Amino acid sequence: MVVSPSASNRSAASTARQTAAATISHAADRLLNAIDLRGAPVCVGLDPDVNRLPQSIRPRGNDPTSIVSAIESFCLGVLDAVVEIVPCVKPQAACFERYREVGVASMYRVIAAARQRGLQVILDAKRGDMGLTADHYATAAFGPIADDGDGAKHDSPDWITVNSYLGRDGIEPFLRPDRGAFALVRTSNPGGDALQSLPLASPSGSARTVAEAVAALVADLGQSHVGASGYSNLGAVVGATKAQDAARLRELMPRQIFLVPGFGAQGGGARDVVPCFDGRGRGAIVTASRSVLYAFAPGASNWSHAVRDAARKMADEVSTAVSSR
């Protein structure tokens, strides 16, 4: 495992801040508080790829255990590199599940390590099923997975991403007082347009798109889960690459925190994300994965410095854009 200098020198003040944030029960209040404490509404996506690891962290074999051990070391190094800069990380479930049970066990260790460092954690799993089945997925993520009475396990994420296509009964099972869900509304990928930007029939003449209909549903479902911050434990995924839609979606979802992917490698820039924030510059968190994780030069010995610098650059860019709107 690589430990960056900043981790070992973590200040008492920083620890106190983390403790303060951790004691807030409502998930949206806790996330917004963590953003305020760090001063930057940004998140680093943990999308580990064995083919892009630093030279100093290479798997010892081609078996799943060796590979997962390497990507876990990388993730822990990234956590230490960014913990003083960002309030939140977002493990990508697919990158771990790709290695089946070995990867799943590792994913929850990484989540535990992130929480131990005082980071908020969004599990990017995009689960989407109905009723009882959705309950099972919520239990997998948030626990307790067995009858051990531990309702807020140390290795459960604060948030999970969920798919909206199944409607209410695909979303509500993930909402808890102390845990939240980001529902897909407008995804950052090119293929999403084929469905999400289709215009709906409008008897009244006020046309809206499929994504806007989903936004209205999400706003409605989230009403009963609003915290002291004015934001709900049901948030929304709105891609940075869909800047033209963000302002309208912000209007439709005044109480949803926006999780904004697509920044960096996918082409979204700092100005594109501004309409995702509310009038006070709050209510959204911008996330980048590859542009931060793989910021180091091939063979670089100080790879974690490059990751930290890329996280800081992103934090500065987004904070500046939001504050100078």
Place this chain on the structure above:
Amino acid sequence: MVVSPSASNRSAASTARQTAAATISHAADRLLNAIDLRGAPVCVGLDPDVNRLPQSIRPRGNDPTSIVSAIESFCLGVLDAVVEIVPCVKPQAACFERYREVGVASMYRVIAAARQRGLQVILDAKRGDMGLTADHYATAAFGPIADDGDGAKHDSPDWITVNSYLGRDGIEPFLRPDRGAFALVRTSNPGGDALQSLPLASPSGSARTVAEAVAALVADLGQSHVGASGYSNLGAVVGATKAQDAARLRELMPRQIFLVPGFGAQGGGARDVVPCFDGRGRGAIVTASRSVLYAFAPGASNWSHAVRDAARKMADEVSTAVSSR
């Protein structure tokens, strides 16, 4: 583990049929062939629930390992009970993932056991992510998970269910020559209506719903994956509870096998599923979970007979309805 009498007496003829089906490479051709050999277009969903197990299969403790061991024994017993009746089973990923890595390992053992018995396997995982991330999910399901050169692993399912909300780049990574995907088009749950039945704007006056737009997309994406049977490795999920929509969706998707959930416990009946089939009574497979899995009386010692009888009743009902259309 409970072994039903039918399993130990499995006939040579049956084994020969299974071998014939297994040697077909194209996933849709293989599934339709398996349906023809069994004479019934039905599937049993494996949604194990620790609270509903037969009295003879109870976990020895409340820890995940004990619980998963019990649900796995139950699943293996169900496989033996239905293997002579149905061509296909559908493990519900959430029921296993609920126990994290312990459950995931068990899920792939159950898949391997089903394939070993000559059953076609649909992994109901409803994955939905884009590009590289979807690739990871496809690798998790279909392998190879490490660099071992095994392209058609014994424990990989024949099909997986995927979510359509992300469009093309959320679906295509799951299509392989020998493996297929069922994309969600019209789900069987009540909440799905809120989005899927919304009417789209139609300049030409021919109104269509969101689900019909998704159907058109699925039909288009599936074109290049059609086998000798005339059916594609990209199929569609169309709920039995949405009988009023099925005929139109069948028209829009002439080359998609329909996976039809919602039969039995969710309220769909044999007549409701008829419009999901093509003019020759092919091209769909009806799936039931709870009404078959939990057909036994509490405390029944011969629970596997009740499961077998429920599977046979369902197979007969569906076959009769389809052949007398």
